[in-house]
Amino acid sequence: MSIWEYANPKKFMETSSWALPWVAGLSVVCLIAGLIWGFFFTPDDFRQGSTVKIIYLHVPSAMMAINAWVMMLVASLIWLIRRHHVSALAAKAAAPVGLTFTAIALVTGALWGQPMWGTWWAWDPRLTSFLILTLFYLGYIALWQAIEDPDTAADLTSVLCMVGSVFALLSRYAVNFWNQGLHQGASLSMDKKENVSDVFWIPLLVCIAGFVLLFLTLVLMRTRTEIRARRLQALLARERLA
Amino acid sequence: MRALLIRDLRLAFRSGGGFGLGLAFFLLVAVLVPLGVGPQGSTLALIAPGILWVGALLACLLSLDRIFALDFEDGSLDLLTTSPIPLEGMVAVKALAHWLVTGLPLTVCAPVLGVLLNLPASGYVWLVLSLGLGTPALSVIGAFGAALTVGVKRGGLLLSLLVLPLYVPTLIFGAEVVKRGALGMEVATPLMLLAGITLGASAMLPFASAAAIRITLR
Amino acid sequence: MDLVVSDLCVARGGLTVLEGVSFRLTSGHALILRGPNGLGKTTLLRTLAGLQPAVSGSISMAAESLAYGAHADGLKGALTVEENLGFWAALHGTATVADAMKHMNLSDLRARRAANLSAGQKRRLGLARLLVTGRPIWVLDEPTVSLDTASVALFGAVLRGHLGQGGMAVIATHIDLGLPEAAVLDLTPFKAQHPLSAATGGFDEAF
Numbered sequence: 001m002s003i004w005e006y007a008n009p010k011k012f013m014e015t016s017s018w019a020l021p022w023v024a025g026l027s028v029v030c031l032i033a034g035l036i037w038g039f040f041f042t043p044d045d046f047r048q049g050s051t052v053k054i055i056y057l058h059v060p061s062a063m064m065a066i067n068a069w070v071m072m073l074v075a076s077l078i079w080l081i082r083r084h085h086v087s088a089l090a091a092k093a094a095a096p097v098g099l100t101f102t103a104i105a106l107v108t109g110a111l112w113g114q115p116m117w118g119t120w121w122a123w124d125p126r127l128t129s130f131l132i133l134t135l136f137y138l139g140y141i142a143l144w145q146a147i148e149d150p151d152t153a154a155d156l157t158s159v160l161c162m163v164g165s166v167f168a169l170l171s172r173y174a175v176n177f178w179n180q181g182l183h184q185g186a187s188l189s190m191d192k193k194e195n196v197s198d199v200f201w202i203p204l205l206v207c208i209a210g211f212v213l214l215f216l217t218l219v220l221m222r223t224r225t226e227i228r229a230r231r232l233q234a235l236l237a238r239e240r241l242a
Numbered sequence: 243m244r245a246l247l248i249r250d251l252r253l254a255f256r257s258g259g260g261f262g263l264g265l266a267f268f269l270l271v272a273v274l275v276p277l278g279v280g281p282q283g284s285t286l287a288l289i290a291p292g293i294l295w296v297g298a299l300l301a302c303l304l305s306l307d308r309i310f311a312l313d314f315e316d317g318s319l320d321l322l323t324t325s326p327i328p329l330e331g332m333v334a335v336k337a338l339a340h341w342l343v344t345g346l347p348l349t350v351c352a353p354v355l356g357v358l359l360n361l362p363a364s365g366y367v368w369l370v371l372s373l374g375l376g377t378p379a380l381s382v383i384g385a386f387g388a389a390l391t392v393g394v395k396r397g398g399l400l401l402s403l404l405v406l407p408l409y410v411p412t413l414i415f416g417a418e419v420v421k422r423g424a425l426g427m428e429v430a431t432p433l434m435l436l437a438g439i440t441l442g443a444s445a446m447l448p449f450a451s452a453a454a455i456r457i458t459l460r
Numbered sequence: 461m462d463l464v465v466s467d468l469c470v471a472r473g474g475l476t477v478l479e480g481v482s483f484r485l486t487s488g489h490a491l492i493l494r495g496p497n498g499l500g501k502t503t504l505l506r507t508l509a510g511l512q513p514a515v516s517g518s519i520s521m522a523a524e525s526l527a528y529g530a531h532a533d534g535l536k537g538a539l540t541v542e543e544n545l546g547f548w549a550a551l552h553g554t555a556t557v558a559d560a561m562k563h564m565n566l567s568d569l570r571a572r573r574a575a576n577l578s579a580g581q582k583r584r585l586g587l588a589r590l591l592v593t594g595r596p597i598w599v600l601d602e603p604t605v606s607l608d609t610a611s612v613a614l615f616g617a618v619l620r621g622h623l624g625q626g627g628m629a630v631i632a633t634h635i636d637l638g639l640p641e642a643a644v645l646d647l648t649p650f651k652a653q654h655p656l657s658a659a660t661g662g663f664d665e666a667f
Contacts (some may be wrong), residue, residue, distance in 0.1 A: 147394060174435075250535070317533060326524055
């Protein structure tokens with residue numbers, strides 16, 4: 001019994017069709033609970049007023065924007081090393097989801113920034129890094145679209161993902177160097193003193209769990225679609241040959 | 243490998259294209275920006291480092307798709323792959339040839355355009371030094387993008403989309419050197435980081451580019 | 461060292477095209493590959509040249525002993541005939557440009573740019589490249605396309621000379637090269653029976 005068993009498309013389809021409703025349901029429950037709790041049952045911040053409540057969308061989507069890229073990197077490495085097609089397709093499936101989370105983080109950030117900083121956009125290091133991350137996602141998706149042969153596309157996008165990760169990290173530090181910024185420090189950290197207080201913290205955790213599960217749901221659904229598309233291609237190819 | 247370098251340089255000179263075009267584009271940027279921004283010397287002096295770096299970067303981008311695409315179309319890439327030189331070495335030599343016909347002339351001509359943009363006197367040394375140190379990275383990173391898109395028909399736009407985000411750190415440190423130099427500030431940190439990017443990219447990326455070419459030819 | 465191919469299976473675009481191909485080629489001999497269009501001759505030759513991996517089976521030969529001649533000649537229009545050949549000679553560390561031009565009847569064209577050559581002359585230049593590589597195993601894909609009868613005879617003589625010096629050649633061609641002693645391998649029986657299964661790496665089978 002090995003974990004690689006799930007890399008078999010058939011096994012993956014069986015397991016995911018069983019798991020998908022649970023993951024999706026749990027994600028809906030967490031999101032509804034977390035967002036309602038966060039929006040209506042937490043006090044206003046003494047400085048930021050009710051605008052602070054956008055963190056329940058902003059922080060989880062920003063986290064997932066980065067985590068999605070990390071997941072793509074891991075899936076790409078698994079494809080390059082072990083040649084499991086499901087892994088390559090999962091990386092392909094995750095990219096638009098990650099891009100959407102990045103867009104949500106940018107838009108909610110702008111909505112929050114307007115009342116707080118008096119501007120929709122500032123060339124702050126965090127904001128700039130997210131904009132650059134958007135470009136990386138776009139390039140990755142465009143490369144997938146441009147190459148016809150699925151295995152070649154999987155290989156080349158995996159190489160791009162690896163090299164891109166290094167340069168994305170470099171860009172993050174370069175941007176920090178370039179401008180010190182307006183953005184507040186991380187909302188969550190291991191250091192208790194830095195953290196937001198517990199009343200905000202618990203509903204935020206619930207929201208984060210909801211976003212992680214939402215990401216999982218979307219990636220599972222999209223990977224299943226990709227597997228079916230590949231299956232369809234194989235069937236059509238077989239029909240042509242027969 | 244020297245034969246390959248000589249051939250690429252000879253082709254670049256004879257078929258025109260990339261060599262003069264990049265420089266002309268660089269000149270155009272330096273002429274158009276003041277026309278757009280206005281002639282105030284103080285404004286131009288402020289934005290000159292950034293404009294010169296962005297201009298050099300875009301000029302470099304123009305000729306990237308020629309690095310491998312021409313050899314791919316006429317079949318030379320297949321033959322080069324079966325030749326005695328390793329593919330990684332071939333990629334490195336081609337990136338070097340690209341730098342010699344684009345990055346190096348841009349570096350040499352940049353001070354003249356600095357005059358057009360009213361760059362403060364203290365910035366010229368750092369402009370040339372930062373372009374000299376940074377443009378090789380642009381060629382090496384660009385060769386990687388070109389290797390990824392070599393099999394894509396009309397891949398020029400895709401190439402830009404892939405390569406420009408990868409150029410971000412080089413641009414930031416390069417422009418930072420000139421900006422600080424022009425203001426008479428200490429430049430050692432960004433200069434060393436810029437050199438680090440060039441050295442790191444030159445050491446690692448040829449392997450990634452060679453892998454991409456092997457995958458495409460497969 | 462001989463060229464030994466055993467139980468080779470090759471794929472193109474995710475489909476297995478040929479399987480179970482085996483042959484052995486010894487010094488001084490040529491092998492002519494035949495088969496209808498689209499059977500996978502080019503794929504087989506590219507696999508031999510190491511440009512793409514085999515699905516299964518093995519190819520054994522001395523390292524760096526193979527010169528590949530494709531449909532495209534890999535010529536640079538902006539360079540002269542002599543410069544084109546000189547580049548490949550320098551790359552392979554040989555100095556036989558003048559000989560190669562003489563053998564392929566290109567000496568008079570040495571200073572002409574490759575862009576100004578006729579299709580047949582370009583092909584002759586592409587074939588002359590094989591001579592300057594100095595490699596013993598030639599793998600050729602339709603070498604006689606756009607050559608006239610005289611040039612085909614010229615190439616036949618060059619090929620015979622190469623074999624006479626202990627060289628080898630694997631050639632996919634439909635016309636008679638004037639090499640009656642060369643073995644002929646018809647690839648039709650090796651056409652893959654189940655094109656999808658092997659090439660997709662078991663992906664398809666899993667459903």
